Amino acid sequence: MAQISASAGGHSPAARAVAAHGLVGTTLNLPEAPLTDVEFTRLHAATRSQRMTGLFWAAITSGAFPVTSSQRDRAEESHLQSLAAALVLEHLVVNTVGVLEKAAIPVRTLKGVALAHLDYPDPGLRTFGDIDLLVPGDQFDDAVTVITETGAARRYPQPRPGFDRRFSKGTCLCTPDGLEIDLHRTFTMGPFGARLALHELWARCDEFDLAGVTVQALSVEERLLHAAYHAALGDERPRLVPLRDVAQILLTHDVDMSRLHWLMRASQGEAVVARAVRWAWQELQIADVLGASAWAETYREDQRTLSDLAVYGLGSSYAARSWATVKAIPTLSQRLKFVYAMTMPQRSYLGTRHRSQRDRLRQGIGEIRSLRSQR
């Protein structure tokens, strides 16, 4: 058996093997005999929290992961629940894309829904818990308006009018049924979101069918770029499914590396993609060497990039990411608008999180100082 490297995300070897199931080149091994019920319960919980019930079920039904009959029933039950949730969300995609297109607002589906249909051999392998849609920044406010007209409501107001369409990652809208629509202007908040070459994302697209409706998604290199941003910056500790997404795209598509490098350079995102690919290859223990994995292994970040990456890591905060964003905004006037909105937000934005603008400012400065002292 191949030696298992340490997990950057703190995941168990069995969870990592499930995440890598069916992936060409992985050296991770699934258990050779049924787990004890205690072990199974722990792994089962991990597959649900990591949204990989599809990979778990596929490993079981292929015979690669031996289980008892009751364990099989539990795995299928949770997978059926995940699939039912995925279909309800796809219905929401169909309806939301419909109202956006009716309003002549271009839209690209992102993450789970698009990846399930375009990058996995069976969409049931990739489940998801919300929907993510990308709209152009200059039509962001219109998109929020037409979606709220369907009954959905913003989870949080924007700091100042016009902030979303200029600066924010996007906003989360909740439907009356409790479903979430993550409406994106860019991939992520912070410096890497601010530097993203947004116009490049709209140059072309891939399409897939949802219940007879043609839905647009990013093209494969742009999807890989987003998968990498999500895997490397989305959580303080890397989650397994986003890493699987990165490996899945690289190992199953003929990715145009010149296009990918162009996108990375235009977005100053080489360090993000390199980190995501390195983590994916390490966490899923992939032995195959691709051009992308060889490049990622030798890529070295400069000091400024390391500093930018740190604001997405453990111990960072919203304030630290916001402060780091200022340096990535290209013009002085835009920087001033951003700082004004962040430091003097409208009262509705403060909500229950801060007693006053002064309280918010004091807390934010404290968080930034704390991150700097940790470095």
Add this chain to the structure above:
Amino acid sequence: MTDATGRPDGFARAAGVLWRDTGAHVVALPTAGSGDVIVLGGGSAQIWRLLRRPRSLAQLVDAFVDEAGAPPPQQHIAAAAADLVARGVVRNSQVV
């Protein structure tokens, strides 16, 4: 064979159905209906799989023989197919 509207004569998957197949069950959501998810198992799931192309009842029975060897009685298949029609995941152009 087609009906008067040019659609294949017999049973076919309804338009606008979102679905996944676990191999043991089929999970489906007809977008034109109530928005409820339904889970199909056993013969119902098998009928859904066989309807990857439209089939008459006789063709469905023949396909059961081909794939399952020992098919259930024709009236059971007809009842299961009619149930799928009632649940909005299958349409039957022979039924007006």
